[in-house]
Amino acid sequence: xxxxxxxxxxxxxxxxxxxxxxxxxxxxxxxxxxxxxxxxxxxxxxxxxxxxxxxxxxxxxxxxxxxxxxxxxxxxxxxxxxxxxxxxxxxxxxxxxxxxxxxxxxxxxxxxxxxxxxxxxxxxxxxxxxxxxxxxxxxxxxxxxxxxxxxxxxxxxxxxxxxxxxxxxxxxxxxxxxxxxxxxxxxxxxxxxxxxxxxxxxxxxxxxxxxxxxxxxxxxxxxxxxxxxxxxxxxxxxxxxxxxxxxxxxxxxxxxxxxxxxxxxxxxxxxxxxxxxxxxxxxxxxxxxxxxxxxxxxxxxxxxxxxxxxxxxxxxxxxxxxxxxxxxxxxxxxxxxxxxxxxxxxxxxxxx
Numbered sequence: 001x002x003x004x005x006x007x008x009x010x011x012x013x014x015x016x017x018x019x020x021x022x023x024x025x026x027x028x029x030x031x032x033x034x035x036x037x038x039x040x041x042x043x044x045x046x047x048x049x050x051x052x053x054x055x056x057x058x059x060x061x062x063x064x065x066x067x068x069x070x071x072x073x074x075x076x077x078x079x080x081x082x083x084x085x086x087x088x089x090x091x092x093x094x095x096x097x098x099x100x101x102x103x104x105x106x107x108x109x110x111x112x113x114x115x116x117x118x119x120x121x122x123x124x125x126x127x128x129x130x131x132x133x134x135x136x137x138x139x140x141x142x143x144x145x146x147x148x149x150x151x152x153x154x155x156x157x158x159x160x161x162x163x164x165x166x167x168x169x170x171x172x173x174x175x176x177x178x179x180x181x182x183x184x185x186x187x188x189x190x191x192x193x194x195x196x197x198x199x200x201x202x203x204x205x206x207x208x209x210x211x212x213x214x215x216x217x218x219x220x221x222x223x224x225x226x227x228x229x230x231x232x233x234x235x236x237x238x239x240x241x242x243x244x245x246x247x248x249x250x251x252x253x254x255x256x257x258x259x260x261x262x263x264x265x266x267x268x269x270x271x272x273x274x275x276x277x278x279x280x281x282x283x284x285x286x287x288x289x290x291x292x293x294x295x296x297x298x299x300x301x302x303x304x305x306x307x308x309x310x311x312x313x314x315x316x317x318x319x320x321x322x323x324x325x326x327x328x329x330x331x332x333x334x335x336x337x338x339x340x341x342x343x344x345x346x347x348x349x350x351x352x
Contacts, residue, residue: 043078
C-alpha cells in the first residue's frame with residue numbers, strides 16, 4: 001500500500017477493531033497478535049502440473065483466497081514441505097499477493113521450517129542456525145513478502161541445541177523478518193525443554209502456539225497426547241491441524257458405499273483407520289445432531305473444537321470455494337452449554 005496517498009475508505013476507522021467482515025478475531029496465546037477465528041489450511045494448494053501432487057491448483061486457490069478475504073478468513077497456514085517439499089503452497093500464496101499487494105497487512109501468514117528443502121546436504125534441514133535463516137529467506141522469496149507473521153518449528157530437533165535455534169529466531173525477529181514464533185508436532189516433554197530455555201531469550205522467542213494433529217473424533221495424535229492440557233498454563237494457543245479428520249467429519253462419509261477411488265481418504269489408505277464401526281456410528285450421531293441444529297456436520301465439529309480450553313483458531317483446508325464458505329460460517333456459531341454436552345456425550349461413547 002502506498003501510504004503517501006490518502007485513503008478515504010479508511011477515514012473514521014474505529015479506535016479498536018475486533019473483527020473483519022463479521023469474522024470474529026481472537027488473540028493468539030497471550031500475545032498481541034490477532035487472528036481470524038477460522039483460518040485456512042493450504043497444505044493441498046500447489047501446482048499439480050509440476051508433479052507436486054497438489055489437489056488444488058493455482059487458479060482454484062486464487063478463487064478460494066479471494067472469497068476467504070471477503071469473509072474475513074485471513075489466517076493462512078502453509079509450509080514449504082507441503083506437496084512433496086516443492087515449496088509450491090508458498091509460491092501460490094506469493095503469486096496471489098503479487099496480484100493483490102494491498103491485502104498483505106490484512107493477512108496473518110504462518111509458515112514452517114525443519115525438513116529438507118532446496119538441497120540434499122545435512123545443512124538443508126533441522127533447526128540449525130544456518131537452516132533456520134536460509135529457510136526463512138527462501139520462504140520470504142517464494143511468498144514475495146518482507147516478513148513472516150508466525151514462524152513454526154515444524155518438528156523437534158534432538159540434535160541441535162535449543163539455544164542455537166532460539167538465538168537464530170531472535171536474530172530474525174530483530175531484523176523484522178519474523179514477527180512471532182510457534183512450534184508444531186512437539187510432545188509435552190519437548191515443550192518442557194523449550195520452556196526451560198525460553199526465558200533467557202525474552203519476549204522475542206516466546207512460543208505463542210503449538211500446532212498438533214487433533215480432531216474431536218480421534219482426539220490428539222497418540223505421539224503428542226497431553227499437549228492440549230499442558231499449554232494452557234504457559235499461555236499458548238493450541239492450533240489443530242486436520243480438525244476435520246482429513247475431511248472424514250463431513251456428510252460425505254456417512255454413506256461409505258459412495259466412497260471409492262478418487263477420494264483422498266480412500267486413495268491414501270486412511271479409510272479403514274477412520275471408518276471403524278464405532279467411529280462411523282459416532283459420525284452418524286454427530287450428523288443427526290448437526291441436522292437438528294441446522295448445521296453441517298463439519299460446522300458442528302469445528303464449532304465444538306473452538307469451545308475446548310486452550311484451543312486457538314481452527315485452520316481447516318478447503319478444495320472449493322463452497323467448502324471455504326461453509327467453514328467460514330463457523331466463526332459466528334456459538335454452541336450453547338446444552339449443545340456442547342450433547343456433542344460430548346456422543347464423543348465419549350465407546351470407541352474402537
